[in-house]
Amino acid sequence: MKKIEHPWIGKYLRPGAVPSPFCPGCGNGIIASAFIRAVDKKYGSFDNFVFVSGIGCAAWIPSPLFYADTIHTLHGRAIPVAMGVKLANPKLNVVVISGDGDLVSIGGNHLLHAARRNLDILVILVNNFVYAMTGAQVSPTTPLGARTTTTPYGNPEQPLDVCKLLAQTNANYVARWTVYHVFDLEKTFREALDMEGFRFIEVISSCPTRWGHMQKMNTIQLLEYFKENSIRIEQVKDPNDTQGKILIGVFVKRDNPGFIKQLSKVREKAIELWRKKMVK
Amino acid sequence: MIYIDKISPGKHLLQGNEACVIGALLAECRFFSAYPITPANEISILMAKYLPLVGGTFIQAEDEISAVMSAIGASWAGVRAMTATSGPGFSLMQEGIGYAVMVETPLVIVDVMRLGPGTGQATKSGQGDVMQAIWGRHGDQAVIVMAPASAQEMLDFTIDAFNLADEYRVPVIICTDQIVGHTYETVNVPHADEIKKVKRREPRENEPHFGGDGTKVAGFPTVGKGYRVSVTGSTHDEWGYRKTQDPEVHARLVWHLVKKIMENADKIFTYEIIGKDTPKIAIIAYGSVFRSAMEAVKRLRDEGINVGLFRPKILWPIYEKALEEFLSNAEWVVVPEMNTGMYVREIERLIDRRKIVRINKIGGGVPIYPEEIIKKVKGLM
Numbered sequence: 001m002k003k004i005e006h007p008w009i010g011k012y013l014r015p016g017a018v019p020s021p022f023c024p025g026c027g028n029g030i031i032a033s034a035f036i037r038a039v040d041k042k043y044g045s046f047d048n049f050v051f052v053s054g055i056g057c058a059a060w061i062p063s064p065l066f067y068a069d070t071i072h073t074l075h076g077r078a079i080p081v082a083m084g085v086k087l088a089n090p091k092l093n094v095v096v097i098s099g100d101g102d103l104v105s106i107g108g109n110h111l112l113h114a115a116r117r118n119l120d121i122l123v124i125l126v127n128n129f130v131y132a133m134t135g136a137q138v139s140p141t142t143p144l145g146a147r148t149t150t151t152p153y154g155n156p157e158q159p160l161d162v163c164k165l166l167a168q169t170n171a172n173y174v175a176r177w178t179v180y181h182v183f184d185l186e187k188t189f190r191e192a193l194d195m196e197g198f199r200f201i202e203v204i205s206s207c208p209t210r211w212g213h214m215q216k217m218n219t220i221q222l223l224e225y226f227k228e229n230s231i232r233i234e235q236v237k238d239p240n241d242t243q244g245k246i247l248i249g250v251f252v253k254r255d256n257p258g259f260i261k262q263l264s265k266v267r268e269k270a271i272e273l274w275r276k277k278m279v280k
Numbered sequence: 281m282i283y284i285d286k287i288s289p290g291k292h293l294l295q296g297n298e299a300c301v302i303g304a305l306l307a308e309c310r311f312f313s314a315y316p317i318t319p320a321n322e323i324s325i326l327m328a329k330y331l332p333l334v335g336g337t338f339i340q341a342e343d344e345i346s347a348v349m350s351a352i353g354a355s356w357a358g359v360r361a362m363t364a365t366s367g368p369g370f371s372l373m374q375e376g377i378g379y380a381v382m383v384e385t386p387l388v389i390v391d392v393m394r395l396g397p398g399t400g401q402a403t404k405s406g407q408g409d410v411m412q413a414i415w416g417r418h419g420d421q422a423v424i425v426m427a428p429a430s431a432q433e434m435l436d437f438t439i440d441a442f443n444l445a446d447e448y449r450v451p452v453i454i455c456t457d458q459i460v461g462h463t464y465e466t467v468n469v470p471h472a473d474e475i476k477k478v479k480r481r482e483p484r485e486n487e488p489h490f491g492g493d494g495t496k497v498a499g500f501p502t503v504g505k506g507y508r509v510s511v512t513g514s515t516h517d518e519w520g521y522r523k524t525q526d527p528e529v530h531a532r533l534v535w536h537l538v539k540k541i542m543e544n545a546d547k548i549f550t551y552e553i554i555g556k557d558t559p560k561i562a563i564i565a566y567g568s569v570f571r572s573a574m575e576a577v578k579r580l581r582d583e584g585i586n587v588g589l590f591r592p593k594i595l596w597p598i599y600e601k602a603l604e605e606f607l608s609n610a611e612w613v614v615v616p617e618m619n620t621g622m623y624v625r626e627i628e629r630l631i632d633r634r635k636i637v638r639i640n641k642i643g644g645g646v647p648i649y650p651e652e653i654i655k656k657v658k659g660l661m
């Protein structure tokens with residue numbers, strides 16, 4: 001029998017890294033393919049892309065699966081590494097893909113400050129409500145009352161709405177979709193890819209193995225839940241009153257100057273003062 | 281071409297911390313990221329002033345973790361990168377430094393030592409971080425640790441640090457202390473053309489991106505140049521594929537990381553000897569304590585005492601043969617340190633420990649005075 005290879009292998013997918021290690025029903029594949037389609041339509045290749053990820057299942061979307069420069073860093077530290085790469089070579093298209101435990105909990109400080117700086121990177125948060133790789137522990141996005149392996153009697157903590165939080169910062173783009181809304185997701189990737197400043201896209205993802213198992217939901221039920229329980233931001237009068245539904249859509253779209261632009265202003269000012277002999 | 285008085289060639293009165301910045305700029309460091317901490321602040325303040333003038337980037341990071349990780353990112357993008365801190369911040373950086381070891385990233389970290397543990401005495405000098413500098417990461421690993429003892433050396437060693445980091449693809453830690461960092465001294469700033477610069481080697485065609493057998497260091501596959509490098513802090517093979525179950529791959533990788541430093545100790549380790557080459561009474565001192573020991577040896581030799589001072593410029597890796605030769609006739613070995621006795625343990629491995637006399641002083645940043653060393657030496661005779 002003739003072996004058929006996917007045309008993305010060797011172009012977008014690293015030879016030797018397929019098949020991916022993801023569980024059946026995992027949303028990572030939907031996110032990866034939506035992202036690759038967006039890049040394919042917009043750029044036609046991964047040239048000039050650098051992917052940075054932390055630790056967790058979502059961090060394995062780019063590393064080593066994507067056939068680009070990929071940097072798989074420490075737990076929580078994808079954003080600082082991405083900052084170093086971007087500032088040292090602003091011509092590169094730097095994308096962070098990581099999970100909720102990684103970006104929101106241990107790396108929460110970096111997320112906040114990158115948004116505040118309007119750092120010119122795209123951050124994709126894959127939110128599956130749980131630490132999946134380490135065994136279904138509670139995360140900062142786990143809903144109140146939910147059962148996980150470290151909240152066997154229900155989660156006593158309120159989850160953080162990361163999109164609402166980042167919408168209050170200097171970030172240029174904040175959006176949320178679920179893996180059910182795959183066409184919207186691809187469109188949002190296309191829109192955010194070449195924008196200036198900090199772009200943040202949260203994707204609510206299905207994890208039947210860990211999250212679904214704890215909630216007694218299979219992949220179909222998870223996707224149906226995302227479908228039935230999402231509400232588009234245009235359809236709500238008050239974004240604070242969503243009646244327990246997942247608010248989806250583009251929260252913020254601005255064109256504030258990105259960090260790269262601000263830093264070049266610093267360099268210009270430095271040279272100007274130096275010319276006036278004011279730098280000793 | 282930017283011309284600034286302080287960094288122009290010639291003699292200047294500079295603090296150790298300032299000299300470190302000038303050394304870094306001369307070594308073409310173009311990315312610096314740090315978090316405010318005493319007594320390393322002067323490094324950030326001067327970097328913030330000068331780096332934008334030479335097209336570089338200064339970032340005040342949100343914490344020391346971000347400082348070291350962003351420097352690692354900049355290094356992967358092909359820029360010489362540095363961070364600076366002191367004890368508490370240095371502790372926060374350790375995981376990042378270990379990551380840099382694992383993914384073979386050139387990087388320079390300056391630790392201007394103060395007194396710990398905890399917040400300790402934040403403005404006072406000590407040498408309590410030397411073991412943390414050498415061993416502070418989890419897992420088997422090796423880094424290069426330098427110990428400058430003057431403002432001039434803060435400049436010179438910083439240039440060397442960048443070269444060593446690029447040559448061995450390893451983090452280099454400049455382990456200095458508050459006395460060296462804050463003392464103003466005359467510093468001879470060399471002309472940029474006189475600086476020896478080891479260029480990072482690009483990978484050859486089909487050359488693996490990581491690892492090896494410990495004898496050679498792989499070329500550095502800078503991101504954005506089409507290498508499609510897979511960098512991961514998990515155990516990886518020579519092409520960056522994660523191998524988290526394979527015992528052989530892990531052993532091969534980690535032995536390479538250790539061997540490329542330890543088996544090149546003869547090339548990396550530098551030292552100087554003041555007085556007798558193989559003395560009866562041997563003194564071993566580093567960093568600011570070396571300055572006191574130097575004065576002590578001078579006075580003791582004026583009295584005709586058979587004494588010599590061995591001063592490691594690099595604390596790690598040790599080239600044991602050099603030290604063993606120096607100690608070959610020693611009846612006594614005096615090791616003064618501004619800690620409770622740390623580097624002395626490295627000496628104990630090489631010589632009968634009953635011959636070793638420690639001088640340990642901590643608190644208030646009070647230096648070990650030459651008189652204290654002289655008194656100790658005379659007490660042995």
